[in-house]
Amino acid sequence: MIHTQQEEQNYIEEEAGKEHFIFLLAVGSKGSTLDQLLLFLGSRSVEELNCLASKIVSSVLLQRKDGDGGPVVSFVNGVWIDQRFHLKPSFEEVAKGVYGAITKEVDFVTKATEVIEEVNYWAETATKGLIKHLLPKEESLGNDTCLVLANALYFKGSWDRKFDPSRTEFKHFHLLDGQIVQAPFMTTMSYERNLYGTFDGYKVVKLPYQNGPHNLRFSMYFFLPDATDGFECLVEKTDPTVWNCDSSLVEEDVKYLWIPRFRFSFELEASSTMKELGLELPFMDVGEFTDMMDTDRSPVLSKVFHKSFIEVNEEGTEAAASTAPGLILCCARIDPPRFVADHPFIFTIKEENSGLVFFIGSVLNPILVS
Structure with missing residues (x-):
């Protein structure tokens, strides 16, 4: 929807x-x-x-x-x-x-x-x-x-690798109407291995959650358009095959990972x-x-x-x-990849073994509460 x-x-x-x-x-x-x-x-x-x-x-x-x-x-x-x-x-x-x-x-x-x-x-x-x-x-x-x-x-x-709150910074986030707001971004400023993939007009990063003593694995996926104004094009591409992109993700040294708190x-x-x-x-x-x-x-x-x-x-x-x-x-790259989510994106929360998507949503303005 x-x-x-x-x-x-x-x-x-x-x-x-x-x-x-x-x-x-x-x-x-x-x-x-x-x-x-x-x-x-x-x-x-x-x-x-x-x-x-x-x-x-x-x-x-x-x-x-x-x-x-x-x-x-x-x-x-x-x-x-x-x-x-x-x-x-x-x-x-x-x-x-x-x-x-x-x-x-x-x-x-x-x-x-x-x-x-x-x-x-x-x-x-x-x-x-x-x-x-x-x-x-x-x-x-x-x-x-x-x-x-x-x-x-x-x-x-809880994230498998938690973000350091001391590294959270306020940065620009570009809205669909061209306006810019200041939002708190969770950041990693050094190289970290993440499952990452590039596709036609967008990129994906997968952040796993901590697992308990069971065989279930949960992760959150972020789908970010390449273009600042590319959200509508990304929406047009969404279908079940987009959410099941695991086989196309590879471990990469992501230089910058910036995700806004929301x-x-x-x-x-x-x-x-x-x-x-x-x-x-x-x-x-x-x-x-x-x-x-x-x-x-x-x-x-x-x-x-x-x-x-x-x-x-x-x-x-x-x-x-x-x-x-x-x-x-009745009635394939040379430069290390960056994932800077400073414009509207889509996210999912999925259980990996069953492939069941629990939640799907979009963030158009991370400082908007409701």
Whole structure:
């Protein structure tokens, strides 16, 4: 969704969680709606999605514990259904067993405010307090709301080689509109070995996080346009092959590595964006979400609320994101390379063994908090 964001706004989203809630939509759908969801996800069947989800939940996310020396990761799913209805046993079984979701019956009609507070507290707890008020108190739930799906993802990792805070310097950062701001840059002023690569119009550097006593490895990738004004050209090149560039990176003596410190939050009501990306049928009254709940009328996806947060500093990275869709009843070089991120760039956080991208985002102004 980087393509659709406003030019002055920093951006981050959870790739893993976003896909999970779409996975659950696919589990409860059929017909043309299911076909469109599968096409969007690049999958052949719901069974294939469930297999991937099970792998993510069991082998990647649930192993990450506080105190094991590596990054801390928590990932949770939740399903809230109005007490007038019941989840179909087949859907509830998959939601709980495969996706590790909690399920709960609530009263959207007379206690919508309390339900909003409950979902928000759940998201805030799961993200260690970083995501507050996932559902806005006004207009997020109504009498016609029958179901809310939500997920939350939290990540905190320390760099394998931490930056020295005494070397942090304020330097120029060039914005998309030509303006220049002063931003704090984490720096290395001597040669250091880094995985680095050059591509058509941009360069990439990979910074690994410390690992714990397990076989999971997390890294952050920075994608920097060669040209100061090359961000839009970089965005046009982005696809899954760009994020999976590991085989093209080689160890290099990087003379200067300058990365700005940044800390920002991002929020979005994503229904319009999802429609622009081709997911239109889930928002239409075509009666194809009937595999979710026992009702004569199929629910329709109405709104998708997303909030996220990230902080990158000399110690490492802390990031969190949460998404809640609501459904309603309708009616080769000689010189040593340099990596100076003094203009807009894209970043990802990825688990190396599984290839799972947890977060993707862009920094257009590192001193902009939200």
